[in-house]
Every structure is written in C-alpha cells, then in structure tokens.
Amino acid sequence: MPLKLIQRQGSENFYIRGTVRGQSVFESTGTCDRKVAEEIRIQAEARLLKESVHGKKALVTFTEASESYVASGGSSKYLIKKNKKTGKVTGVVPQLRGKLLKDITQSDLDQGAAALYPTANAETKNRQFFTPFIAVWNHCVLNQWAEPRQWRRPRKPKGTNVTVLKRRRAGTAPTSYDRAATFVAEMSPAPAQIMTTLFYTGMRPIELFTLEAYQVDVAARWISLDETKTGEPRGVPMHEFLVPLFEDLLETRRGVLFLSHKGEPYPPSDEFGGQISGAIEGARGRLAKRNIEIVDISAYTGRHTVSTQLVVNGVHPYIKDQILGHAADDMSRHYTQVPQQPLIEAINTLPVPQVWRDLWWWEEPVYWSRRLIGAKQKKPAAIKSA
Numbered sequence: 001m002p003l004k005l006i007q008r009q010g011s012e013n014f015y016i017r018g019t020v021r022g023q024s025v026f027e028s029t030g031t032c033d034r035k036v037a038e039e040i041r042i043q044a045e046a047r048l049l050k051e052s053v054h055g056k057k058a059l060v061t062f063t064e065a066s067e068s069y070v071a072s073g074g075s076s077k078y079l080i081k082k083n084k085k086t087g088k089v090t091g092v093v094p095q096l097r098g099k100l101l102k103d104i105t106q107s108d109l110d111q112g113a114a115a116l117y118p119t120a121n122a123e124t125k126n127r128q129f130f131t132p133f134i135a136v137w138n139h140c141v142l143n144q145w146a147e148p149r150q151w152r153r154p155r156k157p158k159g160t161n162v163t164v165l166k167r168r169r170a171g172t173a174p175t176s177y178d179r180a181a182t183f184v185a186e187m188s189p190a191p192a193q194i195m196t197t198l199f200y201t202g203m204r205p206i207e208l209f210t211l212e213a214y215q216v217d218v219a220a221r222w223i224s225l226d227e228t229k230t231g232e233p234r235g236v237p238m239h240e241f242l243v244p245l246f247e248d249l250l251e252t253r254r255g256v257l258f259l260s261h262k263g264e265p266y267p268p269s270d271e272f273g274g275q276i277s278g279a280i281e282g283a284r285g286r287l288a289k290r291n292i293e294i295v296d297i298s299a300y301t302g303r304h305t306v307s308t309q310l311v312v313n314g315v316h317p318y319i320k321d322q323i324l325g326h327a328a329d330d331m332s333r334h335y336t337q338v339p340q341q342p343l344i345e346a347i348n349t350l351p352v353p354q355v356w357r358d359l360w361w362w363e364e365p366v367y368w369s370r371r372l373i374g375a376k377q378k379k380p381a382a383i384k385s386a
Contacts (some may be wrong), residue, residue: 003045005029005037015298016041058147060137062096064105069139078132090116092133094325101146103138109133109151109191122154130154174308175301181356183297186286189361189368190261191279193245197258198302199240200350202324205299209266209275211257222339225325234325235340237347241357248365261370275299282373312348323347 003018003025014029014037025048029037047059070076080091095112096104109247113129120128130153177199184195197208207225215224221243238246238338249257256265266275280298285293303324310320320326323343361368 003041003048003050005034005041011035013037016044018045020045023048024051049232060101060140062099062101062257063093065101065138065140065145066093068143071141074135074139075132078128078135080241092129092136095129096133101140103185122156125154135198139188163215172300172304173296174305175297177305177351178353178355179294179351180290180297180301180305183287183294185355185359186283186373187279187366188261188282188373189371190259191276192359192361193365193369194258195299195302196245196356197242198299199305200242200302200347201236201350202347203305203308204303208258209256213250213254213257216246216250216257218243218250220339221344232325234322235341235343236325237323237340239347239352241352244362245365247281259369261372263370265272286373306347310346313346315346315349319343319346367386 003016003020005014006017007014012032014031014034015026016029016037017026019025024046027044027223029040031037031040060150063064066076066079070079078091080089080093082089092112095116096108099108109130116129130151131200134151137146137149137151141148180195180199184192184199187195194205194208196203197203201208201223203211203223203225211225213224214350215226216222217224218238221238221240223238225234227233246257253259259265276299284295307320307324310323311317319342322340323346
C-alpha cells in the first residue's frame with residue numbers, strides 16, 4: 001500500500017501512513033498545510049524506496065550522521081560552530097556538507113583538515129578534526145550506516161633532527177602576578193573582575209561563570225561549589241584581596257554574580273574561557289599599542305598561576321590540591337560549606353601587585369562593571385550622590 005496522508009482526530013497536522021516494499025510507516029509530517037505535507041510524503045516515499053533497493057548505507061550523509069550522533073548524546077564540539085557576530089558556520093560538518101558516508105575518502109579528510117586549520121600542527125588537526133569525525137563514523141558503524149574503516153590520522157614529523165616550532169597555546173602555562181596585573185589593567189571592568197577572581201581563587205572559568213550569590217560567604221572568606229568538573233562539590237578559599245569585590249556583588253545581585261557589561265550572564269561553557277575571548281583580544285591589542293607583547297594569558301592562566309605560586313610559596317601539595325579540587329577527603333566532600341582555615345591561609349600567600357590594587361574600578365566594582373574600558377572617568381555627580 002503506497003503512502004497516503006491522513007488526519008487524526010484531535011490533531012490539525014497531517015500524518016503519513018502506508019507501506020513501502022514491506023516497511024510500515026506511520027509518522028507525523030509536523031504541518032497542517034496539505035501542500036507541504038504532500039511534498040513531505042513524496043520525499044519520504046522516495047527515500048524509503050531507495051533504502052529498500054540500495055540500503056540505508058547508500059543514502060546517509062555526514063550531516064545527517066552528525067545530527068544523529070549529537071542527538072544520541074555525542075558532543076557537538078568541533079563538529080559545528082556558528083560565529084555569533086559574523087554568522088559564519090565552521091567545523092567538520094561544513095567541510096563535509098552534503099557528502100554521503102559511502103563517498104567520503106581519506107583525501108576528503110586531509111583536505112578538510114587543511115582547509116579548516118591551515119596553520120595548525122598535527123596534534124591540533126587530530127584533536128579538532130579527525131577525532132570528532134571518527135567519533136561520528138563509529139556511531140554510524142554501530143547503526144549499520146557505514147562499514148568499519150581505518151582512517152589515517154596526521155602524524156608528527158619523525159627524527160631527532162626535526163625541529164618543530166610551535167606557539168604555546170594561551171592559558172596552558174602560569175605567568176607572574178606582576179605580568180598578570182599589567183594585562184588585567186587593560187581590560188574592561190566586567191572581564192577584569194572575572195580574571196581577578198580566577199587569579200585569586202584558582203577556580204575554573206566555568207565554575208565562576210555560573211557562581212551564584214548563595215554560594216558565597218564573604219564573612220567566612222569561603223565559596224561553596226555544588227558541582228565541579230570532577231563531579232564532586234568542593235569549597236574554595238577567598239583571598240582577602242577579593243573581599244571588596246564580593247561585598248559589592250552580593251549587595252546588588254541575587255542570582256549569578258558575574259555578568260557582562262550588558263548585565264547578562266555569560267553562557268555556561270568550558271571552552272577555555274571563550275566567553276571573554278573578545279576582552280582578552282582587546283587587552284592584547286591595547287598592550288601592543290604600547291609595545292608590550294602579552295599573548296599567552298587567558299582565563300585558564302589564573303588557575304595555572306595559582307597552582308604554581310602556591311608551590312613556590314611553600315604550601316603543602318595536599319593543601320594546594322584541595323584548593324584546586326584535585327584532592328578531596330571525606331570532610332571536604334561532605335562539609336563543603338565549612339571554611340577550612342589552612343586553605344584560607346594558603347590562598348592569602350598569593351601576592352597582590354600594587355598595579356592591581358590601584359585599578360580604577362575597585363571603588364565601586366558593580367557600577368563600573370557596566371562600563372567599558374574607554375569610560376575611565378569620574379562618575380557623574382548626580383549618579384554618584386544617588
């Protein structure tokens with residue numbers, strides 16, 4: 001029985017019902033427009049006919065496979081990404097858009113990776129192109145849409161006399177607190193306050209972007225995190241330097257504490273602090289105009305710097321690991337809201353350069369967080385008195 005359109009009682013939408021070469025179909029078209037529903041019926045009947053003759057392996061595209069992979073719980077990271085400003089879509093999926101799984105070759109992958117990451121090394125191409133592609137491919141194999149294949153990944157140059165010069169990725173190494181202060185001084189107040197907190201708590205960016213008022217106890221110098229990357233809650237000590245900032249935040253905000261200059265929460269994502277990437281690029285540019293090159297600092301630099309500085313200060317490795325969430329005992333797991341004095345004393349060994357103390361927004365952090373760095377000026381008298 002060929003496919004036909006029907007309507008069910010209580011629903012305005014048309015449904016497709018029938019049998020194509022022994023395969024029964026009963027599904028909604030998702031529309032009440034008969035003309036559109038008829039087009040969907042025709043396409044569905046043609047697709048099922050092709051599948052019955054050639055098999056589904058002959059018809060599934062990489063785009064469809066990727067959508068299925070993400071819908072089943074796979075990560076969309078590196079598969080597809082849209083730039084909010086330009087609207088440009090990049091990633092593995094756009095490089096292989098429209099290609100049937102059966103037609104994808106090793107050459108397609110090599111060319112796609114080269115086009116997407118023309119200056120990247122083998123490790124980056126591996127991580128950001130081949131790994132997500134192979135994850136989708138394995139998903140297709142499990143669904144019997146594709147045959148198992150051995151894909152050739154990029155390799156590092158071999159030989160002891162081969163020198164590969166590569167730039168260290170920002171945020172993967174510590175810096176000095178003097179250098180960090182110089183960098184943060186060139187940021188607008190909102191992102192500068194985020195960076196300041198990261199450098200004096202050792203928190204991960206995602207933990208700070210989602211931090212809410214109820215999790216902060218300024219009097220006890222303690223922050224309680226309900227969830228962390230490790231899946232366990234933990235307590236974080238607050239450096240004395242941060243007290244004025246948190247006092248002002250708690251006085252005016254009840255939900256998420258750290259907002260953009262537009263007063264909006266930062267999107268919760270753990271992609272190396274990408275939420276403030278524009279502010280970081282801006283600081284690099286302003287420093288470059290003064291002939292100061294600092295291109296290795298990002299949101300994650302704070303965490304690496306805290307870890308390294310605590311070791312330099314002679315803090316016991318176990319205390320350091322508790323601050324960073326690398327170690328947890330029964331007490332720290334079950335009593336995350338109970339301040340631990342040894343951790344508070346340890347975090348207060350971190351140095352605070354005078355440049356950082358003298359930043360212009362410290363007097364009223366929340367007010368100035370709504371301004372950009374170009375607004376370095378006295379608050380209007382009317383507003384100030386209000």
